[in-house]
Amino acid sequence: MTPREYMMKNKNKTIVIGITGGIAGYKISGLIKLLKQKDYHVEVVMTETAVKMFGTEIFQKETGKPVFYQLLGKDFDYREIVERREVDHIKLADSADLLLIAPSTANTIAKLAAGFADNFLTTLSLAVACPIVICPSMNVHMWENPQTRENLDKLQKRGVIVIPPDSGDLACGYTGVGRLRDIKEIAGILENLLKKSKQLSGRKILVTAGATMEAIDSVRYITNRGSGKMGLAIAREAKRQGAEVLLLRSQKAVSDPSIPEKTFSTAADLKKLLEEHTPVYDIIFHSAAVSDYIPEKKYKGKIESKRSLDLKLIQTAKLIGRIKKINQGIKLIGFKAVFGKNREEMKKIAGDLFRSSRADFIAVNDVSRKDSGFEADDNEIFLVTKKGTVVKLEKAAKDKIAAQLLEMTV
Numbered sequence: 001m002t003p004r005e006y007m008m009k010n011k012n013k014t015i016v017i018g019i020t021g022g023i024a025g026y027k028i029s030g031l032i033k034l035l036k037q038k039d040y041h042v043e044v045v046m047t048e049t050a051v052k053m054f055g056t057e058i059f060q061k062e063t064g065k066p067v068f069y070q071l072l073g074k075d076f077d078y079r080e081i082v083e084r085r086e087v088d089h090i091k092l093a094d095s096a097d098l099l100l101i102a103p104s105t106a107n108t109i110a111k112l113a114a115g116f117a118d119n120f121l122t123t124l125s126l127a128v129a130c131p132i133v134i135c136p137s138m139n140v141h142m143w144e145n146p147q148t149r150e151n152l153d154k155l156q157k158r159g160v161i162v163i164p165p166d167s168g169d170l171a172c173g174y175t176g177v178g179r180l181r182d183i184k185e186i187a188g189i190l191e192n193l194l195k196k197s198k199q200l201s202g203r204k205i206l207v208t209a210g211a212t213m214e215a216i217d218s219v220r221y222i223t224n225r226g227s228g229k230m231g232l233a234i235a236r237e238a239k240r241q242g243a244e245v246l247l248l249r250s251q252k253a254v255s256d257p258s259i260p261e262k263t264f265s266t267a268a269d270l271k272k273l274l275e276e277h278t279p280v281y282d283i284i285f286h287s288a289a290v291s292d293y294i295p296e297k298k299y300k301g302k303i304e305s306k307r308s309l310d311l312k313l314i315q316t317a318k319l320i321g322r323i324k325k326i327n328q329g330i331k332l333i334g335f336k337a338v339f340g341k342n343r344e345e346m347k348k349i350a351g352d353l354f355r356s357s358r359a360d361f362i363a364v365n366d367v368s369r370k371d372s373g374f375e376a377d378d379n380e381i382f383l384v385t386k387k388g389t390v391v392k393l394e395k396a397a398k399d400k401i402a403a404q405l406l407e408m409t410v
């Protein structure tokens with residue numbers, strides 16, 4: 001490691017905190033104190049409503065630096081910008097290792113979802129290349145409002161990390177979900193995110209996701225319940241940790257425009273993509289749900305529905321078995337969906353798959369459950385190693401499972 005690399009590795013990370021006009025804003029001086037104790041460099045940006053509510057002094061005092069809240073200050077002179085070629089919100093965006101918006105009002109969430117850039121904070125949010133974390137805090141009805149849910153959904157799909165509010169007594173007199181998450185918890189989450197933010201840089205990770213579709217005729221196909229959510233969560237987390245990622249996803253799987261991807265429809269399409277990309281990747285998470293059977297014959301046009309129909313399905317070659325043949329040095333994390341099996345049975349099934357695929361890990365999940373696995377937002381995984389050790393990843397959101405899988409396998 002060169003002295004410069006050493007310095008860069010240990011340089012204090014910069015957290016930019018955006019404070020919006022939510023009443024929980026007063027708690028942020030405590031959060032700044034905690035982050036400064038952990039040696040983070042903290043900068044504060046406020047919306048005009050937040051400035052009217054709290055003033056800038058308490059945050060200025062806590063950070064020891066001026067607070068940003070105006071795109072155009074009263075002394076603005078365009079000639080200075082042209083001469084210096086430096087604009088505050090862009091300079092700040094470039095320096096940020098993480099942008100935290102806490103508390104995040106329903107209003108700012110809506111603006112971010114729509115891509116507005118009408119104040120310092122929303123403009124900065126569009127300009128940053130670092131992870132964005134938001135901590136919504138609001139009245140319970142505002143939180144449950146379908147518009148707010150839709151806006152948050154949009155942001156999460158773009159990779160924004162949402163730390164949801166807690167339930168409890170709210171400043172507005174209501175009891176329910178809407179309280180800003182405890183500042184110690186927020187500080188812990190940020191620390192974890194920053195620790196991992198560049199740990200996979202230089203690694204090339206390929207992820208397959210979603211269900212294949214095999215045509216019966218020109219309008220019908222057979223498929224399965226694989227949604228691609230687990231694969232997408234892995235791709236997002238790997239990208240967030242600095243890896244170069246390519247997602248090979250089914251056309252009907254969930255997607256995220258910020259993740260580089262190629263799409264497939266049939267097992268044969270996926271095979272072609274694997275032949276093309278596997279040679280130049282270091283690690284592959286093969287979570288796609290590939291059909292084991294395809295119709296022997298594909299009918300042209302639409303089969304008339306006047307009579308009953310016998311369909312003959314033939315077995316497809318297992319794609320997982322091809323991967324190490326294409327690139328024997330690649331680290332292969334295979335996924336195996338099982339239906340209602342116990343731990344010992346899962347271990348045995350994984351053992352068979354290790355032999356046929358030479359995988360490095362097999363992630364087994366039980367798809368007989370409604371609350372995890374196929375289509376669900378949560379998953380529970382039994383991660384089996386080549387030596388037969390089984391580690392249970394307790395049921396959790398797929399993005400959390402993705403982070404655990406990366407930590408344990410890469």
Ligand SMILES: Cc1cc2nc3c(=O)[nH]c(=O)nc-3n(C[C@H](O)[C@H](O)[C@H](O)COP(=O)(O)O)c2cc1C
Pocket residue numbers: 019020021022023024047048049050104105106107108109137138139142
């Ligand atoms: C006393 C008071 C408290 C407020 N608290 C919240 C809140 O906790 N969360 C929220 O989303 N909006 C809250 N609002 C409404 C926002 O301040 C309002 O939507 C404003 O437009 C937000 O602007 P900003 O997102 O640019 O900061 C509150 C308003 C007032 C007057």
